[in-house]
Amino acid sequence: MADNKEYLTTKQAARIIGLQARTLENMRSSGKGPKYYDIGSIRYLREDIDAWMTAHGKEPDGGERT
Numbered sequence: 001m002a003d004n005k006e007y008l009t010t011k012q013a014a015r016i017i018g019l020q021a022r023t024l025e026n027m028r029s030s031g032k033g034p035k036y037y038d039i040g041s042i043r044y045l046r047e048d049i050d051a052w053m054t055a056h057g058k059e060p061d062g063g064e065r066t
Helices: 012-018 022-028 046-055
Strands: 042-045
Touching: 012 022, 012 042, 012 046, 042 046
Parallel strands: none
Antiparallel strands: none
């Protein structure tokens, strides 16, 4: 069975989130960023990036999403 999951590099994941790659690396080091996988190199699943962004989104008025 083929794995249809989209694995992203740090640079690709950072671009989707709207951050610099170094910022995402710092977030990873401090345990504040999205879930990642160390499979010989760091990779992020697109679905984890999307879920993290949804969980950390803000409403236009500055309030948190519910």
